[in-house]
Amino acid sequence: MADWADGRLGIYSLAKANMRKIFPDHWSFMLGEICLYSFIIIILTGVYLTLFFHPSMNEIVYHGSYVPMHGIRMTEAYASTLEISFDVRGGLLIRQIHHWAAVIFIAGMFVHMMRVFFTGAFRKPREINWLFGFLLFVLGMFTGFTGYSLPDDLLSGTGVRFTQGAILATPVVGTYISMFLFGGEFPGHDMVARFYSIHILLLPGIMLGLVVAHLILVFYHKHTQFPGPGRTNKNVVGMPLLPVYMAKAGGFFFLVFGVIAAIAGMFTINPVWALGPYRPDQVSTGAQPDWYMGFAEGLIRVMPGWEINLWGHTLVLGVFIPLVVFGLMLVAIAVYPFIESWITGDKREHHLLDRPRNAPTRTALGVAWVTGYMVMLLGGGNDIFATHFHMSLNAITWFVRIAFFVGPVVAFIVTKRICMGLQRRDADKVLHGRESGIIKRLPHGEFVEIHEPLSQDQLYSLTAHEQYTPAEVGPSVDENGVERKVTRGQKLRAKLSKGYYGEGNQVPKPTAEEYKEITSGHGHH
Amino acid sequence: MSSQEIPEKNLPSEQDTAHGAVAVAEDPFADPGLPPHKPRIQDIDERAAKRSERTVALLFTLSMLATIGFIASFVAFPVDKLVYVWPLGHVSATNLSLGLTLGIALFCIGAGAVHWARTLMSDHEVADDRHAIEATPEVKAKVMADFADGARESVIGRRPLIRNTMFGALAMVPLSGVVLLRELGPLPEKKLFHTSWDKGKQLINMNTNEPLRPEDVVVGSLTFAKPEGLEEDDHEFNNKIAKDALMIVRIQPEDIKDKHELEWSHEGIVAFSKICTHVGCPISLYEQQTHHVLCPCHQSTFDLSDGARVIFGPAGHALPQLRIGVNNEGFLEALGDFPEPVGPAFWERG
Incomplete structure (x- = not known):
């Protein structure tokens, strides 16, 4: 039966590629x-x-x-x-x-x-x-x-x-x-x-x-x-x-x-x-x-x-x-x-997912959009909210009018800060280990919490993400001293890129040197 | 399981014993490779595996029973039977029993399959290679060369006359389809500018279907009216009422702030279009004390004592007023059509 179908549809070749496909x-x-x-x-x-x-x-x-x-x-x-x-x-x-x-x-x-x-x-x-x-x-x-x-x-x-x-x-x-x-x-x-x-x-x-x-x-x-x-970019x-x-x-x-x-x-x-x-x-x-x-x-x-x-x-x-x-x-x-691909200028394939915190500007933009959407959803039900919560319909409408513009901005800023905070927390965990909950009393009376170093798996997972460096416009004169034309598009791109990946928009990953310096000394401080 | 990225020693079979002992080599953040397989209780203990097997079989059996239940309720319950079920209230017995039995029959198949996959099927993680989506330069070159051959053999480049006329023909032929769409409906012309109201048409009470007398309209009441001659069983009733619907209230003449409105009223009885000027909902909420009316769809609010101007909400202009008077028999009548189009604004409205 399968042979019969294969002779007409080529199902074996299809099955070879897909039957044991990995998800x-x-x-x-x-x-x-x-x-x-x-x-x-x-x-x-x-x-x-x-x-x-x-x-x-x-x-x-x-x-x-x-x-x-x-x-x-x-x-x-x-x-x-x-x-x-x-x-x-x-x-x-x-x-x-x-x-x-x-x-x-x-x-x-x-x-x-x-x-x-x-x-x-x-x-x-x-x-x-x-x-x-x-x-x-x-x-x-x-x-x-x-x-x-x-x-x-x-x-x-x-x-x-x-x-x-x-x-x-x-x-x-x-x-x-x-x-x-x-x-x-x-x-x-x-x-x-x-x-x-x-x-x-x-x-x-x-x-x-x-x-x-x-x-x-x-x-x-x-x-x-x-x-x-x-798990790499080249396997599944x-x-x-x-x-x-x-x-x-x-x-x-x-x-x-x-x-x-x-x-x-x-x-x-x-x-x-x-x-x-x-x-x-x-x-x-x-x-x-x-x-x-x-x-x-x-x-x-x-x-x-x-x-x-x-x-x-x-x-x-x-x-x-x-x-x-x-x-x-x-x-x-x-x-x-x-x-986003224009801003990053990244032409490579990406099969590894980002954790939302590791792309703070993207995440913040997404949350801003969702906030605008949700505000309008609220606006769409202004009569329902007014009658169920005994509020003024006019006040809700005015709230929505203002919140549609203010809400996404606030959401953007707050989300970005949360992402950055989470990135710092990850960096801290990588460098100083995780809080074990065990309090140790030192001989001179000081209390410290013991931090346990992360496993190799965790270290890798927390540092596997890529970080872009912001795109530069480049010097306005080329190597021969001739004035280079910088288009408005390039300038805009550099500006956006800075907003995405510039200083203050992502927390640099801990480097191997930092890690070694800290771990080779005393375990914690 | 061959990946250039994962060193041989890190593959699960090699690593099972060595795990946890990966030295911090040159790079402390190096990829340690796939973690070893952690056996489940079912992998080790045959009794646990048997238990899983029985659970899966039980779920599948439940599904069969639920399907029998579905057929039984289909046969047993009359379609109009209502039952009281807490906390749902009075619900259709057919709907509830069919929904629940079908739900259980389906859910149990799903639950059984998932439980089977999670407890009894192999859970060894496997790595598969990815291949670049992009073609290799050789393939690209071959395709480009093939394309060039094909294009050359078609002589399309050498004979531009063919090429240009072909593009012309292909560009024009869809026009036939576009032209056919013309039959979808009539042109707008001046259709949106007129309603059925005309000089001498009596105002018919929507509820009683009787002509209205001025004394029928008392202060504080909201009356809906349609023009004389428009009946519910008319073929065009809905199209007509969508523009003709009228809202009548009586306001003490001294309370009417708009002079023009007072002029078009009959002893304080004013008639306005019921169709909201925002996007066309019928306005139906009336506040007796303030003479405000509110559209329940998008909450546009109009002041009927002041020319029905917009006092809140998204509507862009006042409700059109119908000039009314009283005829010889003492019934309210229109003294003409609305002076402007009723309902939502549009480009040609001006």
């Missing part, structure tokens, strides 16, 4: 797995849902089994969602697994990307895979949005209205995009059918391709690993795919699926039956998008309502600026690897 072990490496598995779960449950869902905006009067909605006009999309929830046995479970898995998928990608960012795993040769992952994150957000808009309930319709309002704010082409997207004026009769095709075919099709490409590159590049004894240390990772990763799929199924069985998500069908003149209070759209919601909520009217046209800055900032915050993720 390193670290808890943070399974974050990506959560994303992959929830994506598979979403596809499986999504296919089931398409068997029952009617993507139609034809209006009917409901007479189904959910009594509170009797006699209410609604679209077939909403009615079929009620049917899935109340008439199809297990339909509600599959719907809830689908929605929970989507929420977890995007949360997983968010955390997975943080892992990759803070450990520098995006560096050469993995920049393209970072971009694939970034695209998956962005497309995941929009697939989620088009998905939760499909039931055509009051909450999701409000979200679509918000999107349409934001589209209208686009200069010059806004009204055209809106008319073309909705097939006329909002809400029109095409939205559900169009979102359906985008949600079940266009976006997931692209995403499936990206997921496959992402995984192929993970295999091809081989996984990164943390530095440690025996771990356990083989068959059997250990087959069992661990395969088993983990079932763990993720099992947990999501149990959550979906116990906790209601998006109870569209409680909300009623969408009507453009009705709304509920406390309207919130799914969490991953929360920061866009925050941007739109806290932005002052600036509008400029000139020459018979309106520039709706109050909505358009949030739209642009939303895009820029995402683009910042995509371009970061290229900016």
Whole structure:
């Protein structure tokens, strides 16, 4: 059988390279797995849902089994969602697994990307895979949005209205995009059918391709690993795919699926039956998008309502600026690897991960971004915070407006200082050993704590990281005394490089000389 | 297990006995190599291994039982049965039982597999070499030469006419697809500038579906209205109400600060568009004492006693006002359409 397949597919050569492929072990490496598995779960449950869902905006009067909605006009999309929830046995479970898995998928990608960012795993040769992952994150957000808009309930319709309002704010082409997207004026009769095709075919099709490409590159590049004894930039240390990772990763799929199924069985998500069908003149209070759209919601909520009217046209800055900032915050993720590699000028491959503390400026930038994101998430829920904590909505809004600018700066400074402190602590441990907790009384009465020297493994692990020296602009005249042209780009690069690796931005690693000098004398002082 | 980086003596088999005795050589921070394998209890004690085996088998068996439970609950519970379960409250019996049994069935397979991998499968760490992603210079040269051969044989360089027309054709052909997208919807034209409101159209109470009289609107109440002739079962109802929705309140005329607003009111009854000028949510929260209305979506706040100007939040301009009066039968009626587009601002709005 295997021979038969090999004769046609060449499976033996494939297996030779991959069957015993080595994967390193670290808890943070399974974050990506959560994303992959929830994506598979979403596809499986999504296919089931398409068997029952009617993507139609034809209006009917409901007479189904959910009594509170009797006699209410609604679209077939909403009615079929009620049917899935109340008439199809297990339909509600599959719907809830689908929605929970989507929420977890995007949360997983968010955390997975943080892992990759803070450990520098995006560096050469993995920049393209970072971009694939970034695209998956962005497309995941929009697939989620088009998905939760499909039931055509009051909450999701409000979200679509918000999107349409934001589209209208686009200069010059806004009204055209809106008319073309909705097939006329909002809400029109095409939205559900169009979102359906985008949600079940266009976006997931692209995403499936990206997921496959992402995984192929993970295999091809081989996984990164943390530095440690025996782990170098030229090898990969771990356990083989068959059997250990087959069992661990395969088993983990079932763990993720099992947990999501149990959550979906116990906790209601998006109870569209409680909300009623969408009507453009009705709304509920406390309207919130799914969490991953929360920061866009925050941007739109806290932005002052600036509008400029000139020459018979309106520039709706109050909505358009949030739209642009939303895009820029995402683009910042995509371009970061290229900016950092330009600053370092490092063209080598990196397979060893950084500990976040050993790249203080990168870590601080990441935390600053996350702070800005979180502040806006808070802004997106300003009404919820106001009502739950009995605070002034206006005060929260003003807090968010200020914190969006101040928060990231403070976070940057604080994070950098923490990283530097941790670096000093590491250097101290290397040179003076670890505190043993044993207090010794010296003959003359002084008390000292005994420091135990670190093992060779620990010494190596704590000093294995690389430290860059800041890039220099170089002398302004060359060796012949001719004035050298220093471009503005080079100057900027040197400045940034100093900010990353200059004095005060990283703690020099202990050198072998320092270590020997201290250890050859008396053990401690 | 052949790596140039790790000295032979540091490989686990060599090192097992010598570990811990690595001398501080030239470089105190040198790589000591892979640490030796630490045997697990299952590696040494067959009884422990047996216990692990039984645990794994138990988990797999539990999964089978849970799947049977899933099928049983699928058959047993009517789809509309509710049960009270602490602390979840009243929940669907089908949903809860199916979710839990499926969850257990899946989780136990996962837990069994992971436990098997962690306790019984070999946990010897192995080092694999990495190979540079970049090709060697020879390979690069070969590829470049092949490419040059291919390009030369295609004569594309020698016959620019072919090349240029081909690029032209390839660049133009997607235009057909773009042109087809034109059919996605109508042009905006002036559609966003008008609503169904017109001179003489009566204001119909949204809740009672009856025309409104001035005495129906009392101070402190918020009334929603639609134009006469618009019915819920109209095919275009949603498209129309998205622009027509009206908000009516009565304010003591002396409390109305905006002169123009007072002029367009009927004895203090004022009618404003219900659609927020920010991104189009329907405004629905009314503060009787201050005559402020708040949009629950993004919290734009408007002062209905002062021309519905924005007093807080992200909205960019005041709510449009509908001029109203009373007709011969004593019903409230519109005296024209809104003077400006309702809802969110857009480029052509001006």
